[in-house]
Amino acid sequence: MTDTVSAAQANPDASQPFAELGLKPDEYERIREILGRRPTSSELAMYSVMWSEHCSYKSSKVHLRQFGEKAPKTDALLVGIGENAGVVDIGDGWAVTFKVESHNHPSYVEPYQGAATGVGGIVRDIISMGARPLAVMDPLRFGPLDAPDTRRVLPGIVSGIGGYGNCLGLPNIGGEVVFDATYLGNPLVNALCVGSMRHEDIHLASAKGIGNLVVLYGARTGGDGIGGVSVLASETFDADGPAKRPSVQVGDPFMEKLLIEATLEVLHAGLVEGIQDLGGAGISCATSELASNGDGGMNVWLDRVLLRDQTLSPEEILMSESQERMCAIVTPAKLDEFMALIKKWDVEAVVIGEVNASGRLTVDWHGEQIVDVPPRSVAHDGPVYERPYHRPSWQDSLQADTPDSLPRPTDGEQLRATLINLIGAPNLASKAWITDQYDRYVLGNTVLAQPEDAGMIRVDETTGRGVAISTDCNGRYAKLDPYNGAKLALAESYRNVSVAGAKPLAVTNCLNFGSPEDPEVMWQFSEACRGLADGCLELGVPVTGGNVSFYNQTGDTAILPTPVVGVLAVIDNVDKRTPMAWSAPGQIVYLLGDTRDEFAGSEWAHHVHGHLGGLPPVVDLQRERVLSEVLVAASLSGTIAAAHDISDGGIAITLTEMAMKSGIGVKASVPAGFDPFVFCFAESTGRAIAVVTAAHESVFIASCSTAGLPVTRLGETGGDAVEIVGQFSASITELRRSHEATIPAIFAN
Amino acid sequence: MARVVVDVMLKPEILDPQGRAVQGALGRLGLSGVADVRQGKQFVIQVDGDLTGDRLALMHKLAEELLSNPVIENYSLTVEADA
Numbered sequence: 001m002t003d004t005v006s007a008a009q010a011n012p013d014a015s016q017p018f019a020e021l022g023l024k025p026d027e028y029e030r031i032r033e034i035l036g037r038r039p040t041s042s043e044l045a046m047y048s049v050m051w052s053e054h055c056s057y058k059s060s061k062v063h064l065r066q067f068g069e070k071a072p073k074t075d076a077l078l079v080g081i082g083e084n085a086g087v088v089d090i091g092d093g094w095a096v097t098f099k100v101e102s103h104n105h106p107s108y109v110e111p112y113q114g115a116a117t118g119v120g121g122i123v124r125d126i127i128s129m130g131a132r133p134l135a136v137m138d139p140l141r142f143g144p145l146d147a148p149d150t151r152r153v154l155p156g157i158v159s160g161i162g163g164y165g166n167c168l169g170l171p172n173i174g175g176e177v178v179f180d181a182t183y184l185g186n187p188l189v190n191a192l193c194v195g196s197m198r199h200e201d202i203h204l205a206s207a208k209g210i211g212n213l214v215v216l217y218g219a220r221t222g223g224d225g226i227g228g229v230s231v232l233a234s235e236t237f238d239a240d241g242p243a244k245r246p247s248v249q250v251g252d253p254f255m256e257k258l259l260i261e262a263t264l265e266v267l268h269a270g271l272v273e274g275i276q277d278l279g280g281a282g283i284s285c286a287t288s289e290l291a292s293n294g295d296g297g298m299n300v301w302l303d304r305v306l307l308r309d310q311t312l313s314p315e316e317i318l319m320s321e322s323q324e325r326m327c328a329i330v331t332p333a334k335l336d337e338f339m340a341l342i343k344k345w346d347v348e349a350v351v352i353g354e355v356n357a358s359g360r361l362t363v364d365w366h367g368e369q370i371v372d373v374p375p376r377s378v379a380h381d382g383p384v385y386e387r388p389y390h391r392p393s394w395q396d397s398l399q400a401d402t403p404d405s406l407p408r409p410t411d412g413e414q415l416r417a418t419l420i421n422l423i424g425a426p427n428l429a430s431k432a433w434i435t436d437q438y439d440r441y442v443l444g445n446t447v448l449a450q451p452e453d454a455g456m457i458r459v460d461e462t463t464g465r466g467v468a469i470s471t472d473c474n475g476r477y478a479k480l481d482p483y484n485g486a487k488l489a490l491a492e493s494y495r496n497v498s499v500a501g502a503k504p505l506a507v508t509n510c511l512n513f514g515s516p517e518d519p520e521v522m523w524q525f526s527e528a529c530r531g532l533a534d535g536c537l538e539l540g541v542p543v544t545g546g547n548v549s550f551y552n553q554t555g556d557t558a559i560l561p562t563p564v565v566g567v568l569a570v571i572d573n574v575d576k577r578t579p580m581a582w583s584a585p586g587q588i589v590y591l592l593g594d595t596r597d598e599f600a601g602s603e604w605a606h607h608v609h610g611h612l613g614g615l616p617p618v619v620d621l622q623r624e625r626v627l628s629e630v631l632v633a634a635s636l637s638g639t640i641a642a643a644h645d646i647s648d649g650g651i652a653i654t655l656t657e658m659a660m661k662s663g664i665g666v667k668a669s670v671p672a673g674f675d676p677f678v679f680c681f682a683e684s685t686g687r688a689i690a691v692v693t694a695a696h697e698s699v700f701i702a703s704c705s706t707a708g709l710p711v712t713r714l715g716e717t718g719g720d721a722v723e724i725v726g727q728f729s730a731s732i733t734e735l736r737r738s739h740e741a742t743i744p745a746i747f748a749n
Numbered sequence: 750m751a752r753v754v755v756d757v758m759l760k761p762e763i764l765d766p767q768g769r770a771v772q773g774a775l776g777r778l779g780l781s782g783v784a785d786v787r788q789g790k791q792f793v794i795q796v797d798g799d800l801t802g803d804r805l806a807l808m809h810k811l812a813e814e815l816l817s818n819p820v821i822e823n824y825s826l827t828v829e830a831d832a
Contacts, residue, residue, distance in 0.1 A: 110820040223762025248820055250759075252766040309762055322764065 086544020111156025131195030143184025173455025401613030475560030501635025502569030514558025593687030
């Protein structure tokens with residue numbers, strides 16, 4: 001028996017399972033106030049899913065506002081926060097759109113499909129802006145490398161990302177793989193996609209024009225992930241048995257490929273007035289957002305939706321998260337042409353609704369009205385919480401527990417052993433076993449991919465104009481100080497694109513935190529937002545959009561606060577890029593920036609001592625900006641041969657990575673007055689290794705001096721070992737053995 | 750000697766891209782009116798002795814957790830006793 005609007009009026013006191021759908025009593029009351037009656041079961045389904053944390057951002061909204069309020073003035077931003085993805089002007093009439101989203105909880109439940117559909121979802125966000133997807137990236141976080149659950153989730157997640165992306169024909173150009181005990185039972189799977197378009201091809205999600213038709217196209221609607229968005233994404237995991245696992249979505253990358261081509265063709269043919277992808281909350285989300293962003297109302301004939309499973313109820317159809325679906329607004333005059341183009345790609349389409357002047361979103365089911373709501377109340381005017389937050393009681397003692405008393409290596413032999421150990425530590429070890437499963441070069445426009453500092457893609461094949469992207473976050477720094485930890489994530493990402501020779505333009509973020517109902521987690525979140533917004537203002541790069549993922553915890557233990565920051569940068573000609581590794585013996589190696597005795601939250605303290613305490617490295621964004629300007633200018637003028645960011649593990653790790661990549665060694669001296677251990681392994685920020693040839697040395701030094709950037713000559717490339725003069729020498733062969741063995745030892749075979 | 754047959758199928762609500770591809774091919778090759786195709790897999794396991802009690806319970810557990818992915822698949826298990 002279908003619950004209709006007239007039944008809701010006739011039977012106002014029927015009890016409804018709002019709590020089971022995740023709604024709080026006051027939220028349910030508010031729905032009754034908005035409607036002036038009890039909701040129908042279909043309306044209840046729509047509100048419950050759209051007002052979930054995942055869709056409504058009800059706990060984060062008040063903090064996310066800062067990204068708009070503190071946005072730096074820039075001409076580069078064509079479309080800002082609030083649309084499916086932000087759009088950035090990269091010059092020559094080209095625009096680039098990029099965004100990162102989380103798919104953490106689904107990937108824990110079903111690693112392969114969870115990760116695969118994460119890629120699919122972010123790709124549809126990009127095509128719904130009118131852009132052609134160019135590449136994807138995946139920042140990943142797992143529990144300890146040797147934990148049994150990591151053995152379950154990591155291979156599934158990696159093959160899900162690889163399987164979907166490779167079938168789709170999109171290169172995977174980078175990301176991160178980080179291991180920490182707090183992610184055990186709650187891995188983080190973030191997916192980023194970048195796409196390009198001409199300025200005139202930008203499209204937005206709005207349903208304008210009375211009489212225009214709402215067309216649903218792509219895969220048929222089935223019972224995938226019903227309630228997934230509110231249940232999967234907003235509830236914590238307990239040790240439930242398998243029977244309680246909710247059904248998950250299954251992706252079909254070949255359908256997604258057809259969807260990309262069909263969508264871009266109808267958009268370029270000018271057949272579409274507004275467009276929206278279907279992701280979390282499915283038809284509920286797409287219709288309410290389109291209607292809310294438009295200028296009238298919308299009526300939907302829900303029984304016209306093409307189904308994979310004929311037994312689905314209207315509530316389930318509204319909530320289904322079946323993948324590979326899109327919703328377009330088309331004028332009646334262009335409908336035939338639209339349908340013909342979609343059919344050409346072997347994609348099914350059906351008119352499910354019409355834009356009207358009612359100001360309401362109404363849904364009919366076989367002639368009976370089952371939904372009659374103001375669309376804004378579903379899509380945009382959901383609850384907003386000012387959740388309480390306070391500085392954790394343990395924060396002071398954590399910060400007071402500095403790493404200063406940890407035993408340090410005291411001679412060359414111990415420094416050598418530390419380097420061999422660290423270069424094979426899970427977080428620093430080669431990720432080739434993972435990234436080799438991704439197609440990094442399909443389409444032929446990949447310029448840089450893992451293990452380079454940033455991924456770089458050619459956008460214009462004639463001029464060589466391209467973009468570089470890096471994603472970064474050190475969750476340990478964020479735990480020690482969430483405000484500066486977020487700034488440090490921004491600084492590292494900004495530096496990583498800069499060393500490749502690209503100019504930073506814009507920021508996206510994926511804010512992964514524990515439960516917002518925990519005031520201490522909420523404090524971490526508010527501090528991280530404040531830090532990132534202040535940092536973006538200071539560096540002049542606006543946040544274009546992003547995603548919040550809460551409830552990342554197992555039991556009472558929250559993950560490390562993990563505000564992943566992605567920086568997009570432009571390079572006028574990818575031929576001018578700076579590689580990470582030197583290319584010949586006899587090149588001169590310089591250290592840019594200042595090194596201090598900073599080990600709190602470092603990879604050395606973590607891996608060698610299992611220690612986390614103290615204050616993270618000092619962040620100096622003005623220094624980061626100067627460093628970026630020097631590196632980008634040197635890349636343009638061709639005065640730099642290679643550059644590599646110094647971050648996790650310090651200078652010794654950076655030099656080792658460069659040596660392993662090139663196959664040529666290096667001989668570096670500890671500058672006068674420096675403790676060799678601090679020189680090798682401290683994680684002070686605002687630093688990079690720059691490599692120049694003798695011919696360009698004086699020009700490069702002069703450019704650093706003019707900019708006020710400290711520059712120190714360390715030595716020259718050559719030989720087949722990493723040698724720290726007077727301390728130790730480790731052969732590239734030995735270093736590679738440690739570096740390359742760690743991850744295959746657990747997963748190969 | 751017991752013969753155990755375990756059939757594993759995707760749950761009905763789960764999309765089956767391979768089944769969809771086969772459905773399309775059947776139509777193109779001239780078989781009209783194909784309403785749906787679902788693809789699965791079958792395990793045939795020979796076991797010494799009877800399969801009853803705890804051993805049968807363990808077989809069920811392994812069918813659910815090893816032979817199938819309980820998040821997206823159902824299994825059915827039948828035991829045929831050989832004389």
